[in-house]
Amino acid sequence: MKFNDKIPIYYQIKQYIYREIIINNLQPGQKVPAVRQLAVTLTVNANTIQRALRELINEKVLISRRGKGNFVTTDAETLTNLKRNVVEDQVSNLYDQLAALKITPDEMLKYLNNYINSRKEVHHD
Amino acid sequence: MKFNDKIPIYYQIKQYIYREIIINNLQPGQKVPAVRQLAVTLTVNANTIQRALRELINEKVLISRRGKGNFVTTDAETLTNLKRNVVEDQVSNLYDQLAALKITPDEMLKYLNNYINSRKEVHHD
C-alpha cells in the first residue's frame, strides 16, 4: 500500500479500515484479518498495525477477542456515525480550506460542479 | 497558530504562506516577515521556519536576498500556477477520498450542495 509520508502510517491504516467498513468490504460482525496478516498485506510492521487497531478498539469500531481475532462492531449507531463522520470531516475540511482562500460558497459550488462533471466525462471506462 | 499534530509543522507553514500569497496578504515582490519574526509570530523554532522557507525558495515561490530578506516572486506564471495547484489539489483530494467510499459523482454533488448551502445559512454575520 502507498502511504502519504506526511501523515503517520498508523493513522492512515485507521482510515483505511474505516473505508473498508463503510464500503462493506468488512461487514458488521466480520473478523478483520489477523494482525500479522495485515502487516504482510500492507507491508508495515505488526506493531504499527497493532497501534491502529488499538485505537479502533478504543473507539468501539472494532471488538477484540483475545485468541480469536478482531471483529467489526455490530452496533448500528456506531456504524452509522462512522460513515457520517468520515464523510463530513472530509467535506468540512475542504470547505474550511477553500474559505481560508477567501473563496465564497457560491464560488465553491461553481468550481466543484465544474470539477466533478469534468471527472464524470473522463470516466468513460 | 494552531497546528495539526498529524502533519509536520514546517509543511503547514508552507501552506500558510501559500494562502497568504493567494489571498494577497503577501503581494508579488513584497518582503516576507523575517525568519526570526515569523518564528515569534507563529510560535515555532526559527529552524522550522527556515525549513519551510527553504522549500518555498526552491519552488521559486519566494526569492531569497541575503542580508535583505525573502520576497514573494513576481513571476506571473508561478503565481497563477500556485493558486490553481493549491485549489485543485484540495478538490481532487476530496474527490478521490469520496470515490474511495464508493460515493458517485452525482451523490457528491448532491451532498456538497446540501453541505455548502447549510453553511451559507449559518453564516449570517
Added chain:
DNA sequence: TATAGTGTATTAGTAAACTAAAACACTAAT
C-alpha cells in the same frame, strides 16, 4: 568602521513514529 537586521549553516538534544524481535495470554483443534 561599527552596529543592527537580515538569511544561512552547524551542532546538540528530545520526542514521536516506525521497525524488529521476542515473550506472554488466550482459543480452538488435534
Added chain:
DNA sequence: ATTAGTGTTTTAGTTTACTAATACACTATA
C-alpha cells in the same frame, strides 16, 4: 497435552521533526 493461530506487551534501535543555541555571511546605515 500439544500445537497452531490469535491478540497483547515489552525492549531496543533508527529516523524524522522539532527545539535550542550559536556562529557565519551579507546589507544598509549611523
